[in-house]
Amino acid sequence: MxxxxxxxxxxxxxxxxxxxxxxxxxxxxxxxxxxxxxxxxxxxxxxxxxxxxxxxxxxxxxxxxxxxxxxxxxxxxxxxxxxxxxxxxxxxxxxxxxxxxxxxxxxxxxxxxxxxxxxxxxxxxxxxxxxxxxxxxxxxxxxxxxxxxxxxxxxxxxxxxxxxxAYQKNLEKGLLFGPFLLDECNEIFKKKWKAESKNWKSILAKLEHASDTPENRLKKEELIRKISLAEEVLENEEG
The missing domain is CATH 3.40.50.150 (Vaccinia Virus protein VP39)
Known part of the structure; x- marks a missing residue:
């Protein structure tokens, strides 16, 4: 370069x-x-x-x-x-x-x-x-x-x-995935969020075995929410 x-x-x-x-x-x-x-x-x-x-x-x-x-x-x-x-x-x-x-x-x-x-x-x-x-x-x-x-x-x-x-449709999804990228939802976008979702799931699995502190509970909730948003977005596209 x-x-x-x-x-x-x-x-x-x-x-x-x-x-x-x-x-x-x-x-x-x-x-x-x-x-x-x-x-x-x-x-x-x-x-x-x-x-x-x-x-x-x-x-x-x-x-x-x-x-x-x-x-x-x-x-x-x-x-x-x-x-x-x-x-x-x-x-x-x-x-x-x-x-x-x-x-x-x-x-x-x-x-x-x-x-x-x-x-x-x-x-x-x-x-x-x-x-x-x-x-x-x-x-x-x-x-x-x-x-x-x-x-x-x-x-x-x-x-x-x-x-x-830019966030007329859904603020939470728009901020996480990008409102324009979400609309376009191209192959690179899908590849990125499939990989992210997989990564979040492996972190969540580790947290399941970690001590049950308020901090860990919060982390788990956040991960579950993000995984569910990613799956929703990817399923909509597949469907």
Whole structure:
């Protein structure tokens, strides 16, 4: 992977970046994504933010090698600390856990007032992001589920607006499975939730033999609920 040829996962993220927007890519690693979208003329200017020294240096090197130092500002800092209010229109955060992405948004939410679009790609726990978006006035406008190298990823796209509008059918299922992904219910979606359901069942089996504490009882209830939701969704589709 390089800035010329992105991974399929990052390619999918770039699809949702509107032409002409100013971009901040948070946790940019080698800055492949910002370099790619600037070279393709999708955006004229971008920030590559990285909190870890090694990837920060890699990103700086990459931007220098590509001759893009006037168009990409590589900055070291935690989450949205690397941008100023009103500096960008679109933020991408890819390749982290959903809970971490949600905490980055929460910590930096004062920076989001003028941001028009968020494109978020969690490796796990997309529900954490959907909950955060809904609690903070962001509406999901699109979702995509993809598979690359045996791993399944979800891409969530949100804009400021009526946060409830994506969840008209069923809030609980919408938050867990993704309202758009649920509607489409493609083969990758089914594969993901069959595997998740199997995993939850094996955790539940272990908990059956664990001590009967209030905490374990709660965990069991939650697992039983999630398994039943997944089975309902998958059965509806099979049927």
């Amino acid at each position: 390089n800035s010329e040829k992105l991974s399929y996962r990052l390619e999918t993220v770039t699809k949702y970046i509107p032409h002409g927007y100013r971009l901040a890519d948070i946790g940019s690693d080698h800055a492949y994504l910002p370099c790619h979208v600037v070279q393709k003329g999708i955006v004229a200017w971008a920030v590559a933010g990285e909190v870890v020294e090694g990837p920060f240096q890699s990103a700086k090197r990459q931007v220098e090698e590509e001759g893009l130092i006037d168009q990409i500002s590589v900055r070291k800092g935690d989450g949205l600390d690397v941008i100023e209010v009103g500096e960008v229109d679109c933020i991408t955060i890819a390749g982290m856990g959903g809970a971490l992405i949600a905490s980055i948004l929460e910590k930096g939410k004062d920076k989001l007032v003028d941001v028009k679009r968020l494109i978020l790609q969690p490796n796990i726990s997309a529900i954490s992001i959907r909950v955060w978006l809904m609690e903070n006035g962001w509406v999901l406008i699109s979702e995509e589920i993809i598979e690359e190298d045996g791993k399944i990823y979800e891409v969530l796209v949100a804009e400021q607006g009526d946060e409830q509008s």
